[in-house]
Amino acid sequence: MSREYEISNRYAYFQKRIRIAAVVISMAGLLLVLRLWTLQILEGDRLLQLSLNNRLRLRSVEAPRGLIIDRNGEVMVENLASFDLYAIPEDMPDVEDTARRLAVILQSSPDELRQRVSQWRGSQFEPVLLRKGVDQRIVTAIEEQKIDLPGVGLQVRPVRTYPNGGSAATLLGYVAEVSGTQLQSKEFRDFHPGETMGQAGIERRYDAFIRGVDGGEQVEVDALGRVSRLIRQVEPQSGFNLHLTLDNRLQRAAEEAMQGRSGALIAVHPLTGEILAMVSQPSYDPNQFSQRLTSEQWRKLITDPHHPMQNKGLQGQYAPGSIFKLVTALAALEKGAITPETKFSCDGAFNLGSHLFHDWKKGGHGTLDLRQAIANSCNIYFYNTALKAGIGEITRVARELGLGAPSGLGLGGEARGVIPHNTTGSQPAGGWYPGNTVMAGIGQGMVTVTPIQAVMMVSAIANGGTLYRPWVVRKIETLDRELIEEYGPERVRKVDIDPDNLAIVRDGMQAVVNEGTGSRAKIPGLSVAGKTGTAQVVENSGSQRGDKRDHAWFVSFAPADNPQIAIAVVIEHGGFGGQVAAPIARSLLEAWFKLPRDTAPTHAAEPEPAEGD
């Protein structure tokens, strides 16, 4: 009885425990429901976003950059397809065998390839880069043996290519990935890491036009990064083509004429200001940048004492030397201090107070008028002229002709040059003395100009007094030749100098070539005007040896009565302008007038032919 009771009592106890278990289980269930509520309802939106981020990837497809084309339609910058060799480990059933076959094609060891695959730390489905930029022979071989090379593939990548290598490199610029520091600045906030952009010259200045619009692919990927499907695709839009005023044939001729000497050469059309050739040497190969420059290459480029990365035509500031005598002459004529007939006698030395100034020619030039003084570049004559004109008028004429201010080409980093002033601005410490005026009058001392300023000044003298803004891009077109932008000649000013005085100076410049210091620029059958300059390098006074030699200048235009081309050449440490720079200008002029041309200027600019003459 008590046993029966005890057992039934036990059963009641068990049933109570079962009820408790039911409650515990229900509470656990409720806990799960609460948890699901939290995840799915309260955090649902956030987690949904996370799941979308998981599966969607945006792959950008780089737009091909626009071409850069010279005035005759010759392509100066283009994009070439570069082939990168890849392998997808997952798709390689026999790495050994594939590596062996590839090694034969690449003429390398199979171990290297095997290691690249085995040491790959990414997903088995991601392509492993085996070799960048393989040549056509390898591409063909791999295409032919495709069946025997499972998992091996080629990827095409557009590579910015400069077929002429270093030619016009500093003008054209180069393309490279946006740098870390650039990314931090506001100007580049629309760029993302790894994106390429024009980094110098025209590539940089017109990047917005050239770069095009990158396309994109929104793809769905799985956990291993494999693309499972394409969701949305936006085709890349090719960049616009840039048509330059540059004549690549002339550019090549100019580079040849320079014979690898360090310096700058600019040729423009004096009636429009359009740039025909622009050389800065030494140069660099912009193709190096397209193919990821090594740090060693970069270091070499930026530590080179000859500054290959610099566009010396725009950034190089040189004492003008005797080419500045054109300014001095004009200033004196403008002031009425001299006439073309004014004569000074030159015995090789000039006394100013206690100071003795020398002529470059020992014994002097004898007595000369203005034309002869320009032709022979007589220092003594221009010491006198400078003193008569006064520094104020010299400064005014220099500024009228565009010196001391950027030319306005619009490519970055253009230097201003230095034009002295007796009251404000550039002044030697201790004040302005007549001695300073004398030195400035022959383009030494407190005067520097850039080659672009020199050539624009000469153009203004040649065309009868219009200072143009130099320009190099004449139009921008779409791939379908639809015009986006068109550029033309742009006057900076009609210079406030009597055209008659300009004619007098032009006459002097012809004499320079015909009978004076620039005779090496003489071309039979062509009336060439020019002016030589030999600019002392400040660190040494006139030693003609080694790297401290003077800078050799020659500015020129031709034909003298109907100018078609104006040239400025400066050869760093070249020596005498007449000996070194003038022959270069002559080669260029010869080349230019031999070249077949339909109509010389692209724009029938309002012709302002040289008056007088």
Next chain:
Amino acid sequence: MSSSRRALSIIDWRLFAAVAGLAALSVLIIYSTSGMHASLARRSLYLKQATWAAMGFVVIIPLCIFPYRATWRLAYLIYGVLLAALVLVAFMGRSGLGAQRWLSIGSFAFQPSEFMKLSLIILLARYFEDRKEQLHSPQIFILPILLTLVPMAFVLRQPDLGTAIMLILISASILVMMGLKIRYFVMLGTAVSAVTPILWRYLHDYQKNRILVFLYPDMDPIGVGYHVAQSKIAVGSGGLFGKGWMAATQSQLNFLPANHTDFVFAGLAEQWGFIGSLGLLLVYAYVLSRGLRLAKDATDLFTMITSFGIVCMIAWQVVINIGMVTGIMPVVGIPLPLLSYGGSSMLMNLLAVGLLLNIHKHRYQY
């Protein structure tokens, strides 16, 4: 003929329908989450799962007809055979995923450890039934504890932490129901935490990681924590109504590893959202409530313990599995009953529910 017809008529068809529904759901989820998978083998897993489920039903329907009391007689034999099988697994079993769990008989590979769970329930049921006169004595609990720890040791050695934990939880649940004082567990817990540093050394790195990641979820977001993070994203991204059939990107695109086995719930939650998850929990709740009712109404200890043990087994698995998928429990590798892919697990759970059906059918005969 008429007796078998009568037998069918008193089968708990609603419980049967619930279980059949879960098995069918399992096939659907596995199918819908493997659509984009690269390997053909993975894509055809749902067919294998369907085969397992079908086999399970073929087995349990005739099992309903024979009185479940037969298991009482076979309890020690089944336990002995499975224990021997576990020993065999330890020495010559097939391994997969870094653990040695499977035993191949011909082309049929099964996990003895799965069946050990059910066997343990029946064993304990018989043990206490046989000793229902001595239930007041505390010594009665010593042998059951040993009978639990021996197979558990072999399972842990495989290593299969999840199943080992399940064996302990099942056994402990039954023992507590039988009157084992909770304080013994407190004492046991103290003892366990004392030896934990020693046990820790025997855990595999992946097991250590899982426990660490549970304790410090932010420790390793791309390594082991990745699993839990992706699983939470999958569940949460389902929202209220889910992304819809075949639209579970998390599972389909393999962001979520093991999405057909231990993490199968994520696939359901992602496709059918909170509503679907709640529905699933309700189905489980129904199954459990039927089992609890059988336990409560049982007139003998064997029936009571068997029903209760099965209920606890399913309940623990559901709670721990969904708990780990939703990130509130450590990832210990416990499958979701009837839903997770796996032949042994599917078969064992169907057998367990088959036992419940059998108990229901024969409940008035004792």
